[in-house]
Amino acid sequence: xxxxxxxxxxxxxxxxxxxxxxxxxxxxxxxxxxxxxxxxxxxxxxxxxxxxxxxxxxxxxxxxxxxxxxxxxxxxxxxxxxxxxxxxxxxxxxxxxxxxxxxxxxxxxxxxxxxxxxxxxxxxxxxxxxxxxxxxxxxxxxxxxxxxxxxxxxxxxxxxxxxxxxxxxxxxxxxxxxxxxxxxxxxxxxxxxxxxxxxxxxxxxxxxxxxxxxxxxxx
Numbered sequence: 001x002x003x004x005x006x007x008x009x010x011x012x013x014x015x016x017x018x019x020x021x022x023x024x025x026x027x028x029x030x031x032x033x034x035x036x037x038x039x040x041x042x043x044x045x046x047x048x049x050x051x052x053x054x055x056x057x058x059x060x061x062x063x064x065x066x067x068x069x070x071x072x073x074x075x076x077x078x079x080x081x082x083x084x085x086x087x088x089x090x091x092x093x094x095x096x097x098x099x100x101x102x103x104x105x106x107x108x109x110x111x112x113x114x115x116x117x118x119x120x121x122x123x124x125x126x127x128x129x130x131x132x133x134x135x136x137x138x139x140x141x142x143x144x145x146x147x148x149x150x151x152x153x154x155x156x157x158x159x160x161x162x163x164x165x166x167x168x169x170x171x172x173x174x175x176x177x178x179x180x181x182x183x184x185x186x187x188x189x190x191x192x193x194x195x196x197x198x199x200x201x202x203x204x205x206x207x208x209x210x211x212x213x214x215x216x217x218x219x
Contacts, residue, residue, distance in 0.1 A: 001039040003047070003141075003215030004189035006148065007032065009197035025071065028064045032200045032211065036116055036145035037064040039213045041072070044112045047141045047188070047217070050074055052111040055135065057100040057128070058118030065114050066093045078110075101127035108137040115144045117211075122163035125176065129183040136218040142185055148173060148212035150195060158205050167209050177214065185216035 007013060016035040020027055028034050041064075044052055050073050056066050059079025066077045070092045080098030087096045098104065100115065101124045113132050119125060132142050152167040159165065168176070170193045177187050191214075198208040 001042045002189050003039070003043040003143070003213075004187060004191060005039060005213050006193055006195050007035050007199060007211040007213075008195045010199040013199060025064070025068050029062070033117065034064065036211050036213045037068065040065050040114045040116060040143040040145065041068050043141060043143050043188070043215050044069065044114070045072060047215075048111040048139075052076075053109065054078070054112045054114065055080065055105070055110045057103075057113055057115040057132065058123070059095065061090065061095060063116060065116060067091060101131060103131045103135055105135045107134055108140075109135045111137060111140045113140070113142045115142070117145055117147070119144060120146045120166045120168065121161055122166075125179060126183075129180050129185060133183040133185050133218055138218055140218045141188070142180075142216040142218070143213065144216075145211055145213045147200070147209055148193075149198065149209040150193060153207055153209065155205075155207065158207070160205065165205060165207070167207070168212065173212060173214075180214075180216050184219040186219060188215040188217050 013032040013035040016038045017031055020034050053076040054069055056079040059081055066079055077093045079095045082099055084095050084097045113136055147167045149167050152169050155165040195210050198210055200210050201208050
């Protein structure tokens with residue numbers, strides 16, 4: 001899968017689901033999220049390999065990326081989230097408390113950082129990209145996915161998880177890529193922000209949109 005991509009239609013996430021089944025990867029319960037998770041795992045394996053030390057920033061215990069990487073033989077896997085309490089190790093993955101905008105990991109601790117469907121929930125973007133760049137070794141990769149639409153629906157007054165709902169536009173995605181570059185993170189692949197459909201439906205808000213997945217390499 002391309003390291004940087006937009007989910008163009010429902011057929012694409014259905015193909016990702018079929019590929020996960022073929023590979024024997026347990027499916028994410030929210031079927032379109034298998035598309036961005038599979039792309040993230042593909043990028044980590046292709047760019048930094050099976051000895052990679054990986055952080056899933058803002059991870060949930062039901063997230064797919066770290067368990068899937070474990071199945072590929074990776075062993076240094078960490079997920080952090082402000083909602084976690086004491087450290088818990090489950091199926092070879094360490095889940096620990098942590099703020100993705102103020103991480104306490106040493107410089108260069110990881111070969112790859114993933115952050116899936118998190119930054120749209122009120123994350124301070126400049127602080128996050130600065131921290132991701134800091135905890136990555138030179139040459140390491142960051143993979144971010146988020147909600148996106150070429151013509152975003154109006155989300156005024158819609159709140160989820162205590163924050164206003166945000167769906168990125170082409171301009172705000174370009175700003176994000178520039179912000180990452182300013183922190184030493186260069187985009188991998190081509191930024192094509194067009195999509196034919198809105199294949200993602202958030203039932204709790206009634207919104208239709210899509211996903212974008214962005215991959216960066218640490219200078």
